[in-house]
Amino acid sequence: MAPSFFGGVHPRGFKELSCEAPILPIRPKVVSIAMSQHIGRPCTPLVKLGDRVTVGQKIGDGEGLCVPVHASVSGTVIAVEPRPTPSGTEGLCVVIESDMQDTLCPDIQKRESVAELTPEELTAIIREAGITGMGGAGFPTNVKISSGMGKVDTVIINGAECEPYITSDDRLMREAPEKIAGGIRIIQKILQPERTALGIEKNKSRAIASMRAALPEDMELLELRVRYPQGAEKQLIQTVTGRQVPPGGLPAAVGCAVFNVATCKAIYDAVYEGLPLVRRAVTVTGRAIARPSNFLAPIGTPYADLVEAAGGFSSEPYKILCGGPMMGIAQHSLECGTIKGNNALTCFSQADNHEVETPHCIRCGKCLDVCPMRLMPLQMHKAAQKGDLLALEKGCVMDCIECGSCAYNCPAGIPLVQSFRTAKKMLRDEQAKQKAKEAVK
């Protein structure tokens, strides 16, 4: 039997909409770059209104768990103010009006060889380039690397792209396999793993062929079963190594480190080209989009520009998602700009509306069968409805990775993930309250 993870679902992929569209450059007139692009502390802006900036110039940085952000176009700063971000909240953004010259920052210098660089120097380069996990969560890559040093025996490269609709990683693997391989080589050089494996879902045969040709012999290529959430970090680790990341633990706890293929390419760009993370591949797709496409979009490209470049809407949009349909965040307008972890903009039309007005659980247990974390969603939902914190804690609601498999499979159409998000917040608030109480004592 092919190695696998627990549960999972098989939603229709809809990758055919955009998988043959090459990654085309897009040149927005204005970009709105959020100061908080990653898990951790937001950056403090280093530029002010009226400043001239160049591509790759650092415009924000901070202390602690924080990586810098850079200007993605050259031009003038026209605003430093809170603006809507894809996460649904407002956040401080630096807004740059492009001069359409794309003048590179003079500090950017290519490197011919990386042989003399130490692991620490390489990690520092990765931090300065502002690289974060580009598959979604956006964990600072340098922190991931340094926390894994000495503990990691297996490096896993994530090319699964199991989320429906999205094709940005697929295209990247087809179009820039050498750069991805170069990035993986740098990670290998830093972490010195015994095993390096790239996992790609079987349905991306062109990407598999392209990567196979580019990968050196000491790297494995695994063709993975097409099943969502194959690309979730814990599930990918389980598939590749058979190991299970303990509750609340990091992959390093089981000797693994996982990097997305787009992150690998960003590492290559940072180390060899000297170019910080200023643009990324973004898929613009969905039933409501006239010409589903893939773009190489500067960070902060407004969603309206992406939609326009993809031929506009072919039907009235019903939902617009930052990301894909399983884990994407629904947007209320097109005014946000792209962020580093933003792999797609999925636009649904009314035909994709599956909402059930008053769902009733029929206890079919289909949520339980598909949960990749082996939770019992129906019991957790019951506890969440009652606000029963003890039952929620006992049910391990904090283990939920919010992949959406249960809610996808629920015949009653219960918004289970929403329920668990609320439950997690209740638990966290309660724990904070307890801590505060103890501190007073």
Added chain:
Amino acid sequence: MNIEATNLTVSSSPHAHSKNSTAVIMRDVCIALVPALIAAVWFFGWRALTLTMVSAAGCVFFEWGYRKLLKKDCTAGDWSAVVTGVLIAFICPVSLPYWTILIADLFAIVLVKQLFGGIGMNIVNPALAARAFLFSWPSLMSGSWVASGTRISVLSPSLDGMTTATPLAALAENTLPTESLLDLFLGRIGGSLGEVSAAALLLGGVYLLVRKVITPRIPLAYLGTVAVLAVLFPRGGNDCFDWMLCQLLSGGLLLGAIFMATDYTTSPVTHLGQIAYGVGCGVLTILFRYFGAYVEGVTYAILIMNCCIGFFDKLGVPKRFGLVKQKKGGAEK
């Protein structure tokens, strides 16, 4: 070019949903019951169809009426009331008066299902509870089984000289039924409207398995337990395998094991719990059949097990992710 985006819906992920729905599942159960209905019409005449239709319509009406009256959201369209209605008809004699089955419908939908909160909230299976309720009219429910091949009038069922002993009654006397095993399998026997044809019920069961509406866990555990107990403890000096096959093919066992014990709401959700629940149903069925006052044990066996699912759900709770012994180092393929 249109890049207008007004009236966007904002909601929590996931934004995709499988095509499955409660209505699709319940409709599948109805489809799976069609072969047994055809068999019933074949053996008992058109009254089998009219009684089933009246019962289904009655259940849907009561479901709609109750929710309307109490100003709750309408669930009459989800096919679950149809399933209950058809099942109630299936476990009644074909000669049952229409008014009686409508009372049974009312009992099942309002008292057993809606008063507990409606779909998904009831403790026991509404159809089986209705049958237990109907036993208050023993003259209508037992001892008046219509012989197979008797075409009952659609309007005024008169039973003079048309009743027969069911195979189950023979088994209760510790004798093998007079009908052949083939008759039992095809359904050329007396009994409740929808339970007679084992072949038709099995066909429906295969459909449910293929459509993934049910898993084999509960039916196999249930039927397997009955089979094992019957083989181990045959009565009346009969051959143990003949005895076992007659037990399996008689009465409401197949209908119960495939369509009633697998009812989502009143059965456990964990895999081990489902197996234990099926075994429990089997043990109780045999105990009731061997030592009970009624000849049939399936109704009460399932009803009693329904009340225990809180316990069965605690069995076989999946092991928490990440708490297994870690395989360190060696990469495995």
